[in-house]
Amino acid sequence: MPLNQALTGKEYPPLSMEVDRESVDRFAEAVGENGAMFRDREAARAAGFPEQLAPPTFPTRMQIPVSAAIAADPDLGLDYTRVVHGEQAYEWVRPIHVGDVLTATPRIADIRAKGPLEFLVVESEIRDAAGEVVVRARTTLLVRGAGGGAS
Amino acid sequence: MTTRPRFEDVQVGDPIPVRSKVVRREEVKAYADASGDQNPLHQDDAFAQSVGFPGIIAHGMFTMAHVAKAVTDWIGDPAGLLAMDVQFRAVVFMDETLEAGGEVKAVDPETRRVTVSVWAAVEREGKRVLAVKNSTAEVRLD
Numbered sequence: 001m002p003l004n005q006a007l008t009g010k011e012y013p014p015l016s017m018e019v020d021r022e023s024v025d026r027f028a029e030a031v032g033e034n035g036a037m038f039r040d041r042e043a044a045r046a047a048g049f050p051e052q053l054a055p056p057t058f059p060t061r062m063q064i065p066v067s068a069a070i071a072a073d074p075d076l077g078l079d080y081t082r083v084v085h086g087e088q089a090y091e092w093v094r095p096i097h098v099g100d101v102l103t104a105t106p107r108i109a110d111i112r113a114k115g116p117l118e119f120l121v122v123e124s125e126i127r128d129a130a131g132e133v134v135v136r137a138r139t140t141l142l143v144r145g146a147g148g149g150a151s
Numbered sequence: 152m153t154t155r156p157r158f159e160d161v162q163v164g165d166p167i168p169v170r171s172k173v174v175r176r177e178e179v180k181a182y183a184d185a186s187g188d189q190n191p192l193h194q195d196d197a198f199a200q201s202v203g204f205p206g207i208i209a210h211g212m213f214t215m216a217h218v219a220k221a222v223t224d225w226i227g228d229p230a231g232l233l234a235m236d237v238q239f240r241a242v243v244f245m246d247e248t249l250e251a252g253g254e255v256k257a258v259d260p261e262t263r264r265v266t267v268s269v270w271a272a273v274e275r276e277g278k279r280v281l282a283v284k285n286s287t288a289e290v291r292l293d
Contacts, residue, residue, distance in 0.1 A: 030185035031216035
């Protein structure tokens with residue numbers, strides 16, 4: 001069943017997340033980031049940042065629910081068991097830090113087919129509490145054709 | 152962390168230091184918990200086998216985080232990483248050695264921005280398999 005291309009451009013309700021220290025510590029540990037600014041508030045402040053920094057790919061914590069919100073749209077016709085992550089782009093305006101309250105507005109940027117594959121491109125602008133864009137994220141999901149095995 | 156490269160010291164063709172790690176099941180589980188991506192493809196061998204893999208695979212974002220770390224370790228400045236666009240071309244299995252690196256492709260003296268092509272690779276059955284290719288990072292150097 002092909003994806004519903006009429007949903008290109010559709011926006012979904014915003015999702016919010018507060019960046020707490022425990023989540024940042026756990027993420028830094030998981031990605032092997034031992035840099036002092038990612039582990040310690042004082043080290044980050046000494047370098048001119050307001051708080052302990054989150055690693056660059058930390059916004060993945062928002063992209064997971066962003067993608068899930070879109071995948072759950074019954075009008076889209078997405079079988080999530082056939083989805084693989086094809087491409088990821090981030091554009092960072094500034095580093096995320098502990099205490100940031102972030103809001104992401106998911107949007108379907110593109111749906112297209114290429115052979116047995118379909119591409120679902122999801123974009124979100126992640127803004128801070130002041131409404132300033134902090135990160136722009138683009139996730140490309142590949143949907144394998146029905147009956148096709150994983151490769 | 153080594154000394155930060157200055158813009159004037161960087162030339163097209165320069166490699167960035169390769170970063171290497173062995174991908175362990177515990178780390179992939181830790182990444183699932185830290186990122187919130189609890190897809191069973193990354194935790195449940197039986198599930199992974201049901202969709203055609205020999206066992207669980209690492210998250211694409213686990214690999215991207217490793218590539219990002221290679222870049223930020225090179226520039227030594229958390230605010231210097233401006234953008235990254237990564238294509239996932241092959242899966243990564245447990246206990247494989249994942250390498251990440253890159254090469255300077257362009258420099259812009261006006262903005263002090265440097266474009267780096269980035270990659271991630273594993274050795275599998277004697278062959279080098281690119282898990283990440285046709286991918287770039289944009290950084291700004293002092």
